[in-house]
Amino acid sequence: MKICVKLFAVARELAGDSEIIVEVHDHATIAELQRAVVAACPRMDRIMPHSRWSLDADFVTSDVYVHETSELALIPPVSGG
Amino acid sequence: MKICVKLFAVARELAGDSEIIVEVHDHATIAELQRAVVAACPRMDRIMPHSRWSLDADFVTSDVYVHETSELALIPPVSGG
């Protein structure tokens, strides 16, 4: 299935776009989605150790399954406030 | 010597005046001044356990000597802020 990942801040700049679409298998987890993103855009590898993922606007851990209807985003270290 | 004591808040109301003048001997301490104030105005006895004294606008302890030129005030429990 195709998954669209929203990208912000440094992730957006590294990818050169505010989203990236990657192909993963039907029962993929966040961890597998992350590998697919890095495969599609190797420059993003360096921010992954410090980034989190969100699914439908909640932080999720790497073992969570993704769905084609999920809203997914890569969340680099935040710096609001 | 005659000592003028400034009175505030509940002390002022108990004494019915914003100052009280009492007579103490020449080498009197704050403790002796306090006894002279209570002797002159017995109603003030009840606030003494919770009150402090100031000499020239600093808090002082009961063993400090007073002088005719000192500015003395009885400081009931404060409630600013």
Add this chain to the structure above:
Amino acid sequence: MIELTKRPIEVADLLARATRPESGAVVLFLGTTREFTNGRRTVALEYEAYEKMAEKKLIELEIETRRRWPLVECLVVHRLGRVPIAEASVAIVVSTTHRTDAFAAGQWLIDTIKCDVPIWKQEYLSDGTTEWIHPNPIEGKIS
């Protein structure tokens, strides 16, 4: 800067003075007059001070606060006289490079002001009576 005033406290002015290019955090504390305390209705408060000593103590407290925390600005204004419900009786503004210092300094200042500055609050209650407030009886008293 410390000030005793009989007029409403100009909070926006204080914030503008404390917000500076070298500060990254501003903490403001306002003590306001509460309408109900233990079920009794307060109409207004009236503050009385031993002004000369209150000013001296506030200056000492500003110096001590600046000694304890690196402050960009430190402003304390206490109102005297009658203060209506929901108006501020005291405003403290501290600005710092780092926010933790601003919270710590602001809290220490108001805690210490309530203990050591000769200002007294009288409550005017809705039943027509008045009462001196003594929230913190002094333990280390003169015997």
Add this chain to the structure above:
Amino acid sequence: MIELTKRPIEVADLLARATRPESGAVVLFLGTTREFTNGRRTVALEYEAYEKMAEKKLIELEIETRRRWPLVECLVVHRLGRVPIAEASVAIVVSTTHRTDAFAAGQWLIDTIKCDVPIWKQEYLSDGTTEWIHPNPIEGKIS
């Protein structure tokens, strides 16, 4: 109340909303843009957000803050877009019956916002470069 805004934060309005007859203490925190950090001069900051998630997180944080402390009012406004030097990027106002709660809630809110709300700050430096700020690298990362 939580809000994301592209306009300057109206601090006086927030204070007026939080100062109520049932509150006795108001604490305001302002995070402002600092001009110098480690000797380098910042010209402005630009804030970017994952707005849908940032709003959701801020609403959750308001609920959690109210669960932890008895608050009369709790207002959080975060600015987005470009913020000049000495202007506020975030304002937090909490009002309470007792002042200790107001300081604790305000500090917890800003600490938690800085960790868990998807907002990012980019610095525009005087040498023409820009830089994403990463003050708190995440420890509990996704492997």
